[in-house]
Amino acid sequence: MSFETLELRKIKQEHHAMFAQRFDPNAIVEENVEVKVPIIKPRPLIPAKRSRKEVTIEKNEESEVESSEAEISESEAESEAESEAESEAESEVEEEKEDIEKDVDMENPEKFNSVLNRFQQTISLQDKLDVNNEDKNDQEEEIDIQVHDLEQIPQPERTPFTHEDRESRMAATNIAKIDAAFMSTQRIIYDKDMTKPFKDFSKDLDPRLLNNITRQFSTDSFPIQTSLWSNILPQINNMSKISKKNFTRRIGDQLINASTGSGKTLAYSVPLVQSLINRKCKKLRAIVLVPTRLLINQVGDTLLKLCNKSSLMVTMANLDKSLREEHEKLIINEPDILIITPGRLVDHLNMQSISLINLKFLVLDEADRLLNQSFQNWCTELLTHLSQDKSSIDSLPGNIIKMIFSATLTTNTSKLHDLNLYNPKLYMMDSIKLYNLPNGLKEFNLNIGTAKSIYKPLLLFKLIQSFLSGDFTARKVLIFIKSNEAAIRLQSLLSIIKDSFSSNNDDTTNTTTYFIDSINSNNTKLINKKILTNFTQSTNDNVKQILITTDLMSRGIDINNITDVVNYDLPISSQQYVHRVGRTARANNSGNVYNILIGKGEQSFWSNHIDIDLSRNVDTTVDDSISSEVIEQLTSENEATYMECLNIFKQQQQQQQTQGSS
Numbered sequence: 266m267s268f269e270t271l272e273l274r275k276i277k278q279e280h281h282a283m284f285a286q287r288f289d290p291n292a293i294v295e296e297n298v299e300v301k302v303p304i305i306k307p308r309p310l311i312p313a314k315r316s317r318k319e320v321t322i323e324k325n326e327e328s329e330v331e332s333s334e335a336e337i338s339e340s341e342a343e344s345e346a347e348s349e350a351e352s353e354a355e356s357e358v359e360e361e362k363e364d365i366e367k368d369v370d371m372e373n374p375e376k377f378n379s380v381l382n383r384f385q386q387t388i389s390l391q392d393k394l395d396v397n398n399e400d401k402n403d404q405e406e407e408i409d410i411q412v413h414d415l416e417q418i419p420q421p422e423r424t425p426f427t428h429e430d431r432e433s434r435m436a437a438t439n440i441a442k443i444d445a446a447f448m449s450t451q452r453i454i455y456d457k458d459m460t461k462p463f464k465d466f467s468k469d470l471d472p473r474l475l476n477n478i479t480r481q482f483s484t485d486s487f488p489i490q491t492s493l494w495s496n497i498l499p500q501i502n503n504m505s506k507i508s509k510k511n512f513t514r515r516i517g518d519q520l521i522n523a524s525t526g527s528g529k530t531l532a533y534s535v536p537l538v539q540s541l542i543n544r545k546c547k548k549l550r551a552i553v554l555v556p557t558r559l560l561i562n563q564v565g566d567t568l569l570k571l572c573n574k575s576s577l578m579v580t581m582a583n584l585d586k587s588l589r590e591e592h593e594k595l596i597i598n599e600p601d602i603l604i605i606t607p608g609r610l611v612d613h614l615n616m617q618s619i620s621l622i623n624l625k626f627l628v629l630d631e632a633d634r635l636l637n638q639s640f641q642n643w644c645t646e647l648l649t650h651l652s653q654d655k656s657s658i659d660s661l662p663g664n665i666i667k668m669i670f671s672a673t674l675t676t677n678t679s680k681l682h683d684l685n686l687y688n689p690k691l692y693m694m695d696s697i698k699l700y701n702l703p704n705g706l707k708e709f710n711l712n713i714g715t716a717k718s719i720y721k722p723l724l725l726f727k728l729i730q731s732f733l734s735g736d737f738t739a740r741k742v743l744i745f746i747k748s749n750e751a752a753i754r755l756q757s758l759l760s761i762i763k764d765s766f767s768s769n770n771d772d773t774t775n776t777t778t779y780f781i782d783s784i785n786s787n788n789t790k791l792i793n794k795k796i797l798t799n800f801t802q803s804t805n806d807n808v809k810q811i812l813i814t815t816d817l818m819s820r821g822i823d824i825n826n827i828t829d830v831v832n833y834d835l836p837i838s839s840q841q842y843v844h845r846v847g848r849t850a851r852a853n854n855s856g857n858v859y860n861i862l863i864g865k866g867e868q869s870f871w872s873n874h875i876d877i878d879l880s881r882n883v884d885t886t887v888d889d890s891i892s893s894e895v896i897e898q899l900t901s902e903n904e905a906t907y908m909e910c911l912n913i914f915k916q917q918q919q920q921q922q923t924q925g926s927s
């Protein structure tokens with residue numbers, strides 16, 4: 266072998282030796298290695314060169330240090346024989362001393378006195394430190410130091426935070442909220458069994474009114490109606506005879522927290538009509554405030570039914586006339602009862618279309634929603650006009666009866682304070698939770714993994730197609746979604762899916778017809794009204810009516826026989842949830858709600874921000890067993906068909922955009 270080759274091999278070997286073989290993690294062998302960590306003595310510190318001033322100070326200190334050194338050396342002498350390590354340390358220090366002394370120029374040693382003194386001082390301080398360290402080191406040497414990998418330091422036992430703990434904590438919070446908001450309010454607790462035949466109120470109700478109730482509604486009163494009427498009808502009948510001026514104060518303000526569909530509209534309408542049905546002259550004595558124009562017509566219908574065969578006049582300011590036209594109508598024909606939205610009321614007060622001098626009742630329906638709306642600062646405006654108009658006859662507090670109604674009555678004390686409540690009474694169910702759900706409501710949660718979220722529209726259709734059948738033949742399904750645009754898109758996509766899957770469906774016996782509509786702001790008011798009428802009135806068997814909408818429809822809308830509500834997008838609060846699901850299971854009927862929860866985020870939001878505020882019947886729970894059954898519908902064949910539907914949808918959207926832009 267030539268010399269070069271040998272030389273080359275040597276270089277390679279050196280190179281290999283220099284760069285260790287590639288690190289192989291599998292080669293790691295787990296072991297607890299007891300490693301003696303060598304105790305490295307800190308080398309004596311020689312102070313850096315210092316200014317003359319420092320040196321003079323130093324001199325004084327040195328004398329002190331020397332005296333203290335003397336004390337230290339005595340104690341050292343008394344101490345046990347120094348350990349081996351100590352003598353080694355001393356010898357090292359001695360050697361260091363000798364080294365340093367050698368470096369010093371011995372011809373004129375005095376000029377180095379300051380350096381030597383500083384050195385002496387440092388050495389003595391160092392010795393003191395060493396003595397202390399050695400004591401510690403001795404202790405350390407007795408401890409076997411074990412080297413561990415990075416691992417979790419054992420944590421103290423955590424008391425498990427159970428669901429019951431959370432429930433009781435939230436219950437305490439809820440009770441605290443209610444107590445804070447209604448501290449000086451008399452509580453009137455009612456329960457779900459408090460129903461009684463309307464005819465039992467015959468001594469409290471005008472015969473015409475009683476007849477209208479039994480003809481139009483039913484034979485028995487609902488719990489909140491029983492409780493409220495039993496308390497105020499006798500007072501209304503007696504006070505209006507004895508003392509017209511003070512009858513409002515004797516009754517006081519009424520706050521009602523009652524679940525959705527529990528008959529709140531009838532609950533406040535009957536006392537209004539009963540107190541006015543025998544009035545002598547027509548004056549504006551009752552105002553009913555509602556948050557949306559949809560509700561104006563609904564409340565108006567109830568009041569018109571109750572005023573049948575009486576001379577009472579009910580006016581609905583339902584915004585289908587201009588402000589000017591409405592103004593003239595009110596001036597010419599002052600109503601007994603006015604149903605209006607807050608913003609429009611402020612307009613008419615400012616235009617002096619109406620006067621509040623004769624007002625006896627102010628009803629706030631969906632009060633929490635109204636108090637959250639600040640339309641032209643309506644609350645302050647209204648109360649200011651009230652005190653101005655009443656100043657000539659009765660400007661004292663309690664000069665009207667305020668009736669505050671909601672399924673999610675606010676506990677916001679400042680908003681309640683704005684109402685200037687007088688001698689208030691609070692009607693509430695005997696519950697520690699803020700909101701009560703209707704008795705006949707069944708809740709289902711569909712827990713869907715994030716990975717399947719793309720198939721949400723398909724899952725919705727499969728839910729409607731396969732699971733919304735059962736005991737109802739004609740189904741009305743109200744689907745809540747987060748925005749108008751999303752409602753329009755979902756309606757288009759769901760129609761494509763319906764056409765595709767119905768045609769694919771070889772079950773010829775399945776003659777179900779689907780109507781899929783959406784109420785949204787892109788439609789004209791007339792179209793929305795027509796869609797709502799169709800949805801409300803049709804009851805054909807084997808028809809599934811799907812209405813997609815936003816939270817515009819979540820409040821108060823009373824559509825009978827809605828069989829199912831679907832929260833396609835989760836509501837943003839427990840209040841919104843209560844009002845959405847309250848569109849079904851109304852007036853003691855049964856109904857279902859399906860919550861589509863995508864991923865852990867939505868599931869924990871549901872638990873911690875919605876479910877926690879809700880009070881249900883003791884035997885009612887949320888059923889999430891159908892999640893897996895619905896997901897089983899996601900066969901590869903269905904997924905493929907769905908992807909085709911998505912493509913058709915995208916093509917339609919592009920065509921609409923090109924048509925829109927051309």
Ligand SMILES: Nc1ncnc2c1ncn2[C@@H]1O[C@H](COP(=O)(O)OP(=O)(O)OP(=O)(O)O)[C@@H](O)[C@H]1O
Nearest residue numbers: 483485486487525526527528529530531821823852
């Ligand atoms: N005593 C009764 N017997 C039978 N039906 C009733 C009775 N009282 C009210 N209803 C009906 O129950 C339905 C719900 O009533 P209402 O709209 O007043 O409920 P609500 O409590 O105002 O609901 P929400 O909180 O959603 O506004 C209505 O269709 C109404 O006609």
